[in-house]
Amino acid sequence: MKLFxxxxxxxxxxxxxxxxxMVLRCPPDIAAACxxxxxxxxxxxxxxxxxxxLKRPFSICRRDHESITLIIRQVGRGTALLAGCRxxxxxxxxxxxxxxxxxxxxxxxxxxxxxxxxxxxxALIMLLDEYVARALLxxxxxxxYGARNDGDLVFSEWLRxxxxxxxxxxxxxxxxxxxxxxxxxxxxxxxxxxxDSPPYLCACGPLPMLxxxxxxxxxxxxPTFLSLESRMACGFGVCLGCIVRGRGxxxxxxxxxxxxxxxxxxxxxxDELDLDCLMSI
Amino acid sequence: MTDLTTNxxxxxxxxxxxxxxxxxxxxxxxxxxxxxxxxxxxxxxxxLSRRPRHGNPPPRIVETACGMLNAIGLANIGIDAFxxxxxxxxxxxxxTVIVNLFGETLxxxxxxxxxxxxxxxxxxxxxxISCPNVKAGGVHxxxxxxxxxxxxxxxRTVCPLPLIVKLTPNVTDVxxxxxxxxxxxxxxxxxxxxxxxxxxDIRRRRPLLANVTGGLSGPAIKPVALRLVHxxxxxxxxxxxxxGGITSAADALExxxxxxxxxxxxxxxxxxxxxxxxxxxxxxxxxRTEGIDSVADYVGTLRPERAGNNR
Numbered sequence: 001m002k003l004f005x006x007x008x009x010x011x012x013x014x015x016x017x018x019x020x021x022m023v024l025r026c027p028p029d030i031a032a033a034c035x036x037x038x039x040x041x042x043x044x045x046x047x048x049x050x051x052x053x054l055k056r057p058f059s060i061c062r063r064d065h066e067s068i069t070l071i072i073r074q075v076g077r078g079t080a081l082l083a084g085c086r087x088x089x090x091x092x093x094x095x096x097x098x099x100x101x102x103x104x105x106x107x108x109x110x111x112x113x114x115x116x117x118x119x120x121x122x123a124l125i126m127l128l129d130e131y132v133a134r135a136l137l138x139x140x141x142x143x144x145y146g147a148r149n150d151g152d153l154v155f156s157e158w159l160r161x162x163x164x165x166x167x168x169x170x171x172x173x174x175x176x177x178x179x180x181x182x183x184x185x186x187x188x189x190x191x192x193x194x195x196d197s198p199p200y201l202c203a204c205g206p207l208p209m210l211x212x213x214x215x216x217x218x219x220x221x222x223p224t225f226l227s228l229e230s231r232m233a234c235g236f237g238v239c240l241g242c243i244v245r246g247r248g249x250x251x252x253x254x255x256x257x258x259x260x261x262x263x264x265x266x267x268x269x270x271d272e273l274d275l276d277c278l279m280s281i
Numbered sequence: 282m283t284d285l286t287t288n289x290x291x292x293x294x295x296x297x298x299x300x301x302x303x304x305x306x307x308x309x310x311x312x313x314x315x316x317x318x319x320x321x322x323x324x325x326x327x328x329l330s331r332r333p334r335h336g337n338p339p340p341r342i343v344e345t346a347c348g349m350l351n352a353i354g355l356a357n358i359g360i361d362a363f364x365x366x367x368x369x370x371x372x373x374x375x376x377t378v379i380v381n382l383f384g385e386t387l388x389x390x391x392x393x394x395x396x397x398x399x400x401x402x403x404x405x406x407x408x409x410i411s412c413p414n415v416k417a418g419g420v421h422x423x424x425x426x427x428x429x430x431x432x433x434x435x436x437r438t439v440c441p442l443p444l445i446v447k448l449t450p451n452v453t454d455v456x457x458x459x460x461x462x463x464x465x466x467x468x469x470x471x472x473x474x475x476x477x478x479x480x481x482d483i484r485r486r487r488p489l490l491a492n493v494t495g496g497l498s499g500p501a502i503k504p505v506a507l508r509l510v511h512x513x514x515x516x517x518x519x520x521x522x523x524x525g526g527i528t529s530a531a532d533a534l535e536x537x538x539x540x541x542x543x544x545x546x547x548x549x550x551x552x553x554x555x556x557x558x559x560x561x562x563x564x565x566x567x568x569r570t571e572g573i574d575s576v577a578d579y580v581g582t583l584r585p586e587r588a589g590n591n592r
Contacts, residue, residue, distance in 0.1 A: 002314050050499075050528055051346060053499050053549075053552060054551060055551075094554065231342060233342050233548075234554075235551075236554065238551070239305070240336065241342030241353070243339055243341065244339070257335075258336070
């Protein structure tokens with residue numbers, strides 16, 4: 001059973017007023033089943049109000065044997081209600097859901113390039129934790145992390161630990177308030193050009209960023225996996241609200257092929273996706 | 282032991298009155314981690330067409346107060362793929378399967394109903410003449426009583442299965458459509474499909490759905506649904522299946538009280554994938570507490586308005 005009641009164990013401050021970590025108690029078997037890149041649908045407090053009605057999708061950012069951590073950015077009514085919760089509040093969770101990053105990216109046979117944009121970095125943290133847990137060489141790990149400005153680089157403190165252990169970290173802001181000024185692709189392009197053999201590339205962020213990263217990764221022949229974010233009503237493949245345009249064999253006529261972000265993804269192999277369509281959603 | 286048996290038509294007797302609504306339950310498979318498909322009164326498939334349909338481009342959904350708008354556009358795998366790939370699995374799982382059928386022409390409906398009728402393991406057919414999210418066909422048949430009568434009559438002649446006709450609330454007078462369907466051979470009516478609605482982004486000055494309009498569902502529409510079900514049960518003699526915003530046993534009981542023989546749970550399946558089974562259990566618990574032996578004894582027992590309230 002993937003549906004379970006939980007309580008909020010604690011909140012974690014992560015360097016931004018509107019973004020916080022929520023640590024939820026989780027049955028050990030469910031915590032152990034979570035894979036990097038998967039997500040949960042989180043119910044809102046006081047669900048008998050039925051307003052807002054729907055659960056919300058959040059990446060599983062971290063887990064230990066008895067909890068999962070979600071990163072929540074307050075952007076609307078639902079996330080405002082979650083921000084107003086206290087330690088001990090009970091919530092309902094459906095998950096883990098979706099297809100996460102494939103195990104091959106942690107095989108250690110290639111370098112690993114992590115590209116995070118804004119809050120999308122949350123979907124990549126567990127992959128980094130897993131990389132460390134498998135004792136892979138941190139010198140073969142590169143992280144490019146960008147946001148609009150310094151205040152939005154909420155994960156930079158967490159990432160510092162990886163950096164001090166040997167991982168190569170590049171911070172990017174659009175306004176230049178920290179790190180390189182510009183976009184993650186300004187940094188990623190030269191990095192990929194300078195590598196001897198193409199690394200695994202795993203990215204999550206705004207759709208236009210993913211489309212641009214995808215094109216660079218394709219040019220560099222990287223085995224690439226993109227984690228998409230979407231509005232969802234259900235999270236388990238029935239509402240058909242979270243579709244993206246794919247390409248491939250499953251076309252059922254008319255030259256179109258839709259993929260469900262929730263169950264076909266949220267992590268897609270680069271060549272499954274129509275990158276032009278990502279730009280237009 | 283409370284008797285939840287629900288008789289909807291000759292050959293269509295459900296173990297309980299709670300059915301999962303079309304378009305919110307896929308083809309059942311996705312719900313198997315959450316509930317036993319055999320424990321449902323029945324499940325209604327996603328609307329099936331003769332050929333697979335891709336549906337509308339994104340964005341397709343937007344949340345609104347106490348509900349959501351959707352404009353999926355009847356994306357489905359097509360009747361052939363359903364009968365070949367999905368129906369055997371549902372039969373093996375012990376589910377009572379109602380197939381929801383959607384066409385653009387009268388001929389489409391006739392062909393679909395014949396195929397469904399020939400397939401082993403289909404309990405009933407629900408005709409979707411009420412989807413607001415596609416341009417051709419469908420809803421046209423559900424907004425004109427003459428077309429409704431012609432369609433239901435034609436399908437009746439080719440389909441030996443119990444025939445449910447799903448009605449739209451987006452009409453001036455639902456009772457004329459209800460009567461047309463009942464007089465033309467429908468065994469049951471189900472209502473309501475979604476209410477046509479719209480949402481916009483005031484800063485970007487754009488509609489929030491690519492289709493511009495969508496179907497409103499969820500608790501926001503429950504009072505409208507209840508009123509329409511109440512009107513229809515007083516108009517026709519055939520059983521009515523009520524739906525629209527049901528999220529709890531109490532909600533379901535409201536529809537049963539005004540005269541619906543069974544209910545469908547839709548949007549709330551997204552929120553709580555085990556909801557339908559919980560609602561059936563809640564109905565049983567309520568009836569037990571009230572000292573009522575069978576759900577049929579509760580259906581349609583709404584008392585007239587209190588004398589003191591009459592002016």
